[in-house]
Amino acid sequence: MSGAVDLTALKERADAQRQQAQRSAQAARTAPPADGAAPPSPGGSPPAGDGGAVIDVTEATFETEVLARSQQQLVLVDLWAEWCGPCKQLSPVLERLAGQAQGSWVLAKIDVDANPRIAQAFRAQSIPMVVAIAQGQPVAAFNGVRSEAEISQWVGEILSQLGDVLPGAMPADAEPExxxxxxxxxxxxxxxxxxxxxxxxxxxxxxxxxNNVEAASAARNLEFVLRAQAHDPAIVDNAAPADVDAQLAAADVLLLSQQPEAAFDRIIGVVKVTAGDDRTRARTRLLELFELFDPAEPFVVAARRKLATALY
Structure with a gap:
């Protein structure tokens, strides 16, 4: 199937919605705890479904959860609908196999009624339809219900053909780390x-x-959450323009409340009107906050441009 299905338009649509999706993910990571509960585990939102083996995907998350993920791991896309009887037979089999796959592949479930553009992109004439995605391209597919043994053999053949193409996938018989x-x-x-x-x-x-990226990311996220929660939220309105510490605190509060653009702009404003150590401190803090996000995020890219303009 490689090259037979054009996913470009779908990717562009997902890119256009990606910012909002990422904000939601960031909100889940950094939302303040309620009633004294522990803050969410830092370093990224927890995997969905069966230990991350089963994921519900929409048009907004298709690019990140299917196309981007398929660069590292085989993704099986399950196109289904609530009214589809055969889908209700096939989906539990796929979910069970995904849970047993030990990371060799992941199942992406897509409701075609809620996400018609995805079904159109795959040219789905009937459902259930299962499409295997590797390195951003469909490599195999089948329609209708198949037995657990048939699906296992089908997936095994795909993984064997891919060989070492997908660095993030474990062989089906590999022991989890x-x-x-x-x-x-x-x-x-x-x-x-x-x-x-x-x-x-x-x-x-x-x-x-x-080189332990997971530990470094966890430390950064937890440092930010603890620092931001220590600030009085009223600092956003009460911070004096010339008070660098207060402005940095206000930026923390804004970011914790899922307003990254406003938080970045607050610090960039400090950079514009300060010099020497104060400017260096503001710039350093902004760069630290950038590290909490994917560097390709549109609002991060935009803020970096604004920072460069403010500095030079």
Whole structure:
């Protein structure tokens, strides 16, 4: 099927909606805890479905959850609808196999009634329809109901043909990697309410292993959440224009309330009217906040341009 289905238009539409989707994901990571509950685990929103093996996908998330993910891992797209009887037979089989796949592939479930452009992009004449996606392109597909054994054989053949093309996929018979006990201990502290202890653990791991992206990301996210929650939300309205500390605090509050553009603009405003150490401090803080997001986010790209203009 490679090259037979043009997903370009669908990707462009998803890109146009991606900013809002990413804001929602960031909100889930950084929302303040309610009633004393622990803040969400840093470093990214938790995987959906069966340990991340089953994902509900929409037109807004198709680019990130299917096309981008397929660069690292085989994605099976399950096109279904509530009224489709055969879909209700096939979907549980696919979900069960995905849960048993140990990371060799992931199932992306798409309701064609709610997401008609995706069905059009795949030229779906009937459902259920299952499409295998690798490196952003369809590589195989089938329509109708198949047995568990038939599907397992079909997926196995695809994975064998792909070989080492997908670096993030584990072979179907591979043993899952054991969790790092240090990361587990840090997560346990976080979930138990010992935020400072969890932060200390994440920092220690990141310092000992500079290439440990997960620990560094967890530390950055937790540092931000704890710092932002310590500010009085009224600082957004009360911060004096010349008070650098107050303006940086206001930016934290704005970002915690899912207003990244406003937060970035607040700091860029400080950069414009300061010099020396104050300007350096504001610029450094802004760069730190950028690291909480995908660098390709439109609002991050726009803020970087504004910062460059403010500096030069």
């Amino acid at each position: 054991e969790d790092d006990p240090r990361m587990v201990a840090a997560a346990d502290k976080l979930n138990g309410g010992d935020f400072e202890g969890a932060l200390a653990d994440y920092r220690a791991i990141a310092e000992a292993e500079p």
